[in-house]
Amino acid sequence: MRQTLWTLAALISHWRRRPGNLATLVLGLAIATALWSGVQALNAQARMSYDAATAAISGGGAGTLVAARGGLFDQDLFVKLRRAGLDVSPVLEGAARIGDKNIRIIGVEPVSLPRGSPIAHKRRRADVLEDFFSGEGRAFAAPQTLRRLGLAEGARPQTERGRQMPPLAALAEAPPGAIVVDIGVAQRLLDRPGKLSRLVIADDAAPDDERVKRVAGEALRLVAADDESELARLTDSFHLNLTAFGFLAFLVGLFIVHAAYGLAFEQRLPTLRTLRALGVAPPNLVVAMACEIAVLTFMAGGAGVIGGYAIAQALLPDVAKSLESLYGAQISESLSLDLRWFLSGLVMAGAGAVLAAASGFTRTLRLPPLSVARPIAWRAQHHRYLRRQGGLAVLALVAAACAYGLGDGLVSGFAVIGCSLLGAALFLPIGLAGALALGERLASRPLARWFFADGRQEISGLSLALMALLVALAANIGVGGMVEGFRQTFTRWLDARLVAEIYFEAATPADARDIEAWMRTQPDILAILPVWRTKTRIGEWPADIVGMTQHETYAAHFPLMVAAADVWTALYAEDAVLVSEQLARRLGVGVGATLDIPASNQEWRARVVGIFPDYGNPKGQLRIDHEKLKRYFDDASGVHYGLRVASDATSRVIDNMQRRFGERITRIIDQSELKGLSTEIFERTFAVTTALNMLTLIVSGVALFASLLTLSDMRQARIAPVWALGATRRELAGLEMIRVLGFAAGAALLATPLGLFMSWCLVAIVNVAAFGWRLPFHMFPAQWLVVFLIALCAAFLAALIPVARLARAAPTDLLRVFSNER
Amino acid sequence: MLRVEGLCKSYSTPQGRIAVLRGVGFTLAAGASLALTGESGSGKSTLLHLVGALDDADSGEVVLDGVALTLLSEHARAAVRREKIGVVFQQFNLIPSLTVAENLGFQARLAGRYDPAWQDELTHRLGLAALVTRYPEELSGGQQQRVAIGRALAVRPKLLLADEPTGNLDEASGDNVMSLALELVAATGCAFLMATHSERLAARLQRRVRLESGLLAAQ
Structure with missing residues (x-):
């Protein structure tokens, strides 16, 4: 001790x-x-x-019952289950807007909520319970949600559908971003009378499937409490990406x-x-x-x-x-x-x-x-070091190849990237040593020969910092290339996908019918393209089904990756469907395959006639004929529309519609605004990745600076003899700077192919596994040049202080090297 | 106190193995001093390193204070170095980040034998009283060597080893350091083994032997 x-x-x-x-x-x-x-x-x-x-809501209860094919189900099923003795509590969830903020409305029935639910605990507070049911009722939101909405307790905001909420009250237990109301109020606010999203099972033990089927038939599906929530599953890839960076x-x-x-x-x-x-x-x-x-x-x-x-x-x-x-x-x-x-x-x-x-x-x-004391110590050690680095580099590259060959999915994608980065980083000192040895052989002047020989000795001290720089530069090129490629693809895709000049959403289907009737009388409106939609679940995956009317707009513009020769004819004439890329990958289907799609009353079997890109959408999407959507899916929301209008009439039509229909139109937006919003979402998606990437580059610059600063003391012992033999301090400082810039340039040169490979891995493996879409691979030489210049700037800044110290070193400091030589 | 018998040591080089010591033997009693002379590369330092339990011999025996060092584990040899041996190197080998006072007491503290009064006496006798808060790099070579001697003696070792202790000093400083060392060795009663190529310094010790071709020759 x-x-x-x-x-x-x-x-x-x-x-x-x-x-x-x-x-x-x-x-x-x-x-x-x-x-x-x-x-x-x-x-x-x-x-x-x-x-x-x-x-x-569930209080970690035994599980929930949801509609077997996704979406909403009738409240009658709840009544039947309660009568059959099942202790279930109804929940209706939906999205609404208050001002320009999205909010989730959750309707609950507080008396029957499971005992473990924090909201149910509030039942003991008689005033809260009374508030829920009596008079105007209450809408509960977490304090942070109220702050985000900029509303105080007691306020009665209106939703975008013009429905007024009960007075707001703060409740710390309410989920973030949500407003909890009585189920009846939620049905009114969301315009879903008699509908429910799920039933929370309040029993300690979940009923078995058979018991549920006896009462509710095939309409409901049991989801166990310990199943990962849909949100958690959908966002897994996002979080894994974040963790990887x-x-x-x-x-x-x-x-x-x-x-x-x-x-x-x-x-x-x-x-x-x-x-x-x-x-x-x-x-x-x-x-x-x-x-x-x-x-x-x-x-x-x-x-x-x-x-x-x-x-x-x-x-x-x-x-x-x-x-x-x-x-x-x-x-x-x-x-x-x-x-x-x-x-x-x-x-x-x-x-x-x-x-x-x-x-x-x-x-x-x-x-x-x-x-x-061994006269050949440095040389032998240097060769041992390079051999070890080489061996490890080969091992890392073999591991990368194995991960690519054997693995499938996100983890193997990151393993390929990680091992390749490591392999290339380990190879860097070998490459630099080789280049310096070549330089030494070609150099004839003594100072030049010393410059190269001394550089080789410096490699082992700087190698880690240079490896860090290489990794950061490669990540920059890789991620930068992927993001830029995505940006270009996304912009082109948006141009093709958002062809209608105006998009709007009516407050109710009845409003939609009235608006549609009026639109048919308007000469500025060239085509009405209903984009009605519903939700379903195919296998494990949630998906939206969107209708398409028979119109030349789609045939001319709608982007397709692969399609049957008769795609547009078949879509409207047969039982046919277009499938989004990510859903097709998840289901493992291609053009010509058939899909059994759960419809309102029976399964609908349709042939896949095309696969379309659907960037930025975590859920799957099916596109079908508008008429078939109406026929097979009772609950299709008849409120979404796209409009083709004369080129100069967009703002006139929007103004007319807003003036005439007011709150009967929930949202109306022109094409350019919608594209702007989509692009903003895109930028946000990569904002964190870009920030982390930039931080990594800064960190590597700090690493280089730290190494150079620490090495500068040790460098004096090597530089002093050359100074003593007649080289000026300025000359030596210049050579130091050239050497550091040379090392950084070497790292940047190796980083370019490595970054391209990383970009390819992100596009071809990671994105496909994480999001389900594959982007075309692009190269951006201008970006490489920028990264090369960044590397030189980082190296220049990192070397500035150590080199300045050397240039200004007092002769006594250099002479001390000889007096203290050990 | 110290008995060395049949000590052999060789090193491998690209040209093959070179035998540096080929069966060296001598004894040294407590309070006695012995100078080890010889040409550069004759194996003086190697012999000192083996005696100081700093290196392994190929064969032979080193017994210090009744303990056969050559049979000890690495851990036990470290304990012997810590508690029984003081070493003064040609390059001083002070710890650059510690002050003079901290360097002086360092080995004694490691061995659990720190004696403030003895350290104080050493500090004064070595003329270091005004330098105790300085760092090694702020001292001259002679001052550094005096600190090294003080550090080695602060633990009151059974054996003091010195490897060319004045090799980095001018003649006057060397003589001065040597006088101090001998004075303190006499005060502690430890055995003193010094390697030097200076016949003049060697003459100041009680006995001297010469290393030639890996063997000792009495003088």
């Missing part, structure tokens, strides 16, 4: 003399932890919101820690040998080093977790908007995290620090007290 404490004191005293090195180490670990725990905070917050939304940033941060700790180890090697000579046994040294790492973990990990909180707080609004616009998920925009999250951040920091310091530990265990 005494030995360990004094050894620890000696080790820690190193940092007192080198605060810059300590700052680098702490900064690296703090950044790595911050990026990782920030992403985890975002994921945890989102998942907590999903769980809260489910638990607020968080992990990438964490790894890049660890490069800094590894580089800083490795350099500190080299600097402390004489001290370690002295300690060994003074009688400290290797295990005691390692224990002291481990204690030191633990102290650093608490310092840096703690700061990192706090930083992670700040990052999560900054990114949460974008993530919340992405999840809302992509999946309709309402996420609380204020972070509420628990001790477990904080501790997991610290554990991750500790694990990372131990990983980064592991090679130091093993070397210490084998460290002899004497350093045996």
Whole structure:
């Protein structure tokens, strides 16, 4: 114990003399932890919101009953089940708008809610119960939801359908982004009289399927409580993507820690040998080093977790908007995290620090007290280092090939990317060493030969930082290329998909019929394209079914990826269907296959005649003939329309419609505005990825700076002799800068093909697995040039201070190298 | 106190194995001093490293204070180094991040034998009283070597080893350091083994032997 404490004191005293090195180490670990725990905070917050939304109503009960084919079902089924003795509670959910904010309306029946439901607990409060039922009733919302809506308790907002809500009251237990009302009120607000979304089972044990079937026939399907919620399943890919980028940033941060700790180890090697000579046994040294790492973990990990909180707080609004616009998920925009999250951040920091310091530990265990002078030590060590790097690079690339060949899906996609990045990063020092050796052979002037030879010696010290830079640059090219490719494809796709000049939604089907009748009398309106829709479930997957009228607009513009030769004729004349790409992939169907689609009264068998891209939609979609939609699906919403109008008549038609129909039109929007909204959703989807990507690049720049700064002290020993032999400090500083820029350029050159490969993996594997769509692969040489320049700028900035220090080094500093030579 | 018998050590080089020590043997009593001389590369440092339990011999025996060092585990040899041996290196080998005072007491603290009064005495006798808060890089070579001697003696070792202790110092500083070392060795009563290529310094010790071709020759 005494030995360990004094050894620890000696080790820690190193940092007192080198605060810059300590700052680098702490900064690296703090950044790595911050990026990782920030992403985890975002994921945890989102998942907590999903769980809260489910638990607020069901209270973690035995399960729920939902319509077998998705969508809504009749309230009569609830009555039948109650009469049969099943303890079920009805719920109706739907979307509404208050002002420009989307909100989820949840109708419940508080008396029959399961005992575990936090809302049901409020039954004990007689006033709340009374509020729910008597007079105008009450609409409960979480305080944060009220803040988001900008409404106070007691307010009675109107929905977009012109329905007035009961007075609002704050209820902390209400799910975020939702307003909880009595079921009857919800049916009125959502215009769904006599309809329910699900039945929450209040019994402790769920009834078996047979019992439900006896009462409700095939209309309902039992979903067990422990089944992952649909929202959680749909958003899994989003969160996995986020985690993958968080992990990438964490790894890049660890490069800094590894580089800083490795350099500190080299600097402390004489001290370690002295300690060994003074009688400290290797295990005691390692224990002291481990204690030191633990102290650093608490310092840096703690700061990192706090930083992670700040990052999560900054990114949460974008993530919340992405999840809302992509999946309709309402996420609380204020972070509420628990001790477990904080501790997991610290554990991750500790694990990372131990990983980064592991090679130091093993070397210490084998460290002899004497350093045996060997004239060929550096050369032999350098070759051993390169051989080991090469071996590991080959292993990583083989692992990448195996992951590609054997795996299928998101995890294997990330494994391919991760192993390829690692393999290329490990190969980088070999490539640079080769280039320098070639330069050395070709150079004739002595200073030039020294420049190349000395550069080879510097590689091992800088390799980790350069590897981090390579990974960050490749990620930038890869993700940047994918996002830019997606942007272009998406824009073209939107142009083809949104052809109608005006889109609107009527408040009710009756309103829609009146508006349609009026529209037929308008000369400016060239075509009415009803886009009625309903929901269904095919196999495991929820899907929307959208009707298409027979009109040349679709044949001329609607984008199709693959189609039967007679696609448009067959769609209207036969039992035929167009399937979205992601649904086709999930179901494993292609053109010519048949699908059994659950319709209102029976299964409808239809032939797949085309596959269409449907970017940005997490759910599947089927496109069918409008007439068949009306025929087979009773509950198709007859309120959505697209209008083709004369080119200069768009705003005139919108004005006329708004003036004439007022609140009978829920929403009306012209094509350009809709495209703008869609593009905004797209930008938000990638906002977090882009931010993490940029942070990773900054982190790698910090890694390079930290390594160069730490190495600059050690560099003096190599530079001083050349200075003593007649080279000027300015000349040497210039060569230092050229060398660093050369290294960065090498990393950027290797990063370009690697980034392209990563982009391909994202497009061809990850996106397909995560979202179900495959984008065309694009290349953007201008972007590569920008990344190349960024690499040079990062290297220039990182090298500026160390090089300036060298250029201004006092001759006494350089002479000290000779007086202290050991 | 110290008995060395038949000590052999060789190193492998690209040209094959080179035998540095080929059966070296000698004894050294408590309070006695022995100078080890020889040409550069004759194996003086190697012999000192083996005696100091810093390196493994190919064969032979080193017995210090009745303990056969060559038979000990790595852990036990570390304990012997910590508690019974003080080493003064040519390159001083001070811990750069610790002050003079911290360096002086470091080994004694490791061994659990820190004696503030003894350290104070050493500090004054070595002329380091005004330098205790300085760091090694702020000292001259002679001052650093005095700290190294103080560190080695602060633990009150049974055996003091010095490897070219004045090799990095000018003649006057070297003589001064040597005088101090001998004075303190006499005060502690430890055995003193010093490797040097300076016949002048070697003459100041009680006995001297010369290493030639891996074997000792008495002088």
